[in-house]
Amino acid sequence: MRLMDLKDKDINIQENVPLSKFTFTKTGGPAEYLAFPKNIEELKELVKVTKDNNLPLTVIGNASNLIIRDGGIDGLVVILTEMKTITADPESKTVTAMAGARIIDTSEVACQAGLSGLEFAAGIPGSVGGAVFMNAGAYGGETEYVIKSVDVLTRDDEFKTYTHDEMEFDYRHSIVQDTGDIVLSATFGLVEDDSLAIKDRMEYFNGLRRAKQPLEYPSCGSVFKRPTGHYVGPMIIKAGLQGKSIGGAQVSMKHAGFIVNVGNATATNYLDLIHLIQKTIKEKFDVELHTEVRIIGKEKD
Template sequence: MKLMDLKDQGIDIQENVPLSRFTFTQTGGPAEFLAFPKNLTELKQLVETAKQLSIPLTVIGNASNLIIRDGGIEGLVLILTKMDEITADEKNHTVTAQAGARIIDTSEAACQAGLTGLEFAAGIPGSVGGAVFMNAGAYGGETEFVIKSVDVLTRNGEFKTYTHDEMNFGYRYSLVQDTGDVVVSATFGLEPGDKLAIKDKMEYFNGLRRAKQPLEYPSCGSVFKRPKGHYVGPMIIKAGLQGKRIGGAEDSMKHAGFIINVGGATATDYLNLIHLIQKEILKKFGVTLETEVRIIGKEKD
């Protein structure tokens, strides 16, 4: 069997697709194969077929905190955005969302159900799967604080459920980064709250985001992890790197922790600017900056 034979079974699978169409930076090389499973059956079939054919498998979520190198990704890439069901259980104070659902929409569903705890995620542009994978957070909240359980599909094609503790969450880390399991859905354990108060908090956080972040430009969000005892933005400013541009990638004048695509940027432009910032911050402050953004794919030949 060939991967493209799955098209005959109604699975949306394509060849040689530029991933710049899907990344928030609007950069990135092609996927050798790209599929959009609509349900668990299709997802399982794709994972099992990739294993049978010994083809590399990559899941890229909503591609909001991601840089894909200009050489693209070999093998099969899965985007789960068609798996986006969200269910609120007001009685048990939970919201369950499939991996492809936006965390923003999940936060809104919690609000409509009068459940509090997900307000911090009201403006995070990633998917639920990506939020779990990266333990996404903002404004004092983190995904791990509200996760009750996570359903995954292993690379062997087996469904299993992890409890909160089994996910072994850390700063921008979760267990599935090591296991390679594909997040299928997550259940959030929340608390009853007042809808208007929840909405007000969400709007407050989104107001802060609009005021402080360069949302008018393509970007991959916050680029660097916060080093212990330091703030990245002020260090970049003190180093004279705010506004620094390589190709079409620029360190944002609105928020120095963001790198924006001001037009025609390549992933290589992004990576060269990241490496320059890391080098200068280490030289001037003795601080090693680690990337929060996930960087995958191969260099362009």
């Protein structure tokens, strides 16, 4: 069976689609093929067909902490945002969310169920799958602190469940970055609390986010990992790079750790600015900056 034959099974597959329509930076080249599976069965069929036809497969979530190069991505790109069911079980003090669900929505469901632990994620724009993949965190909280188990589909088309310890979480890292497994869902182990108190904490964190982050512009979130013993934003400011632009990409005037799209930026603009920052910080402070944002795809010909 060929990939496009799956359209006969009512799987949403498109050809030559600009990925800038989906990334939070509003940049990125085209996907050769793009699919939006509605459930695990459709995803399993897509994985099997790409494997049988030796077609490259790239899986992304909400594309919030992602830069896709201007040449786009060969093969099939799968976006999981249609797989977004979230269920709360107050008795077991857990919330289970499919990979395509927004982590913001997951924190809201937990709040409504009187379950605390996901407040830190109330303003993170990524998906549950992305949060697990990257071990996303904010304001002292991290995904690893609340993960109970993660269900995945391996690239060999097999289902597997990881326990918390098997996920091998580290700073902005999890085992699925190494294995290539596709996150299907995550179960969060939480604690009981008053819903109003939980909501207050969520609103407090979101207030901090609005005050400090350039939410009025497209961006990929925090660009760099925090190097031990240093803060990225202050170093960028001291290096005289705040406000620096290449094309439509600019080091944010509100938060120097962010690069924003102030007008028709390309992924190449973003990457050139990232490389300039890395080079300058190394020269001035002898500090290596490593990207937190995930960078994928091919250069434009």
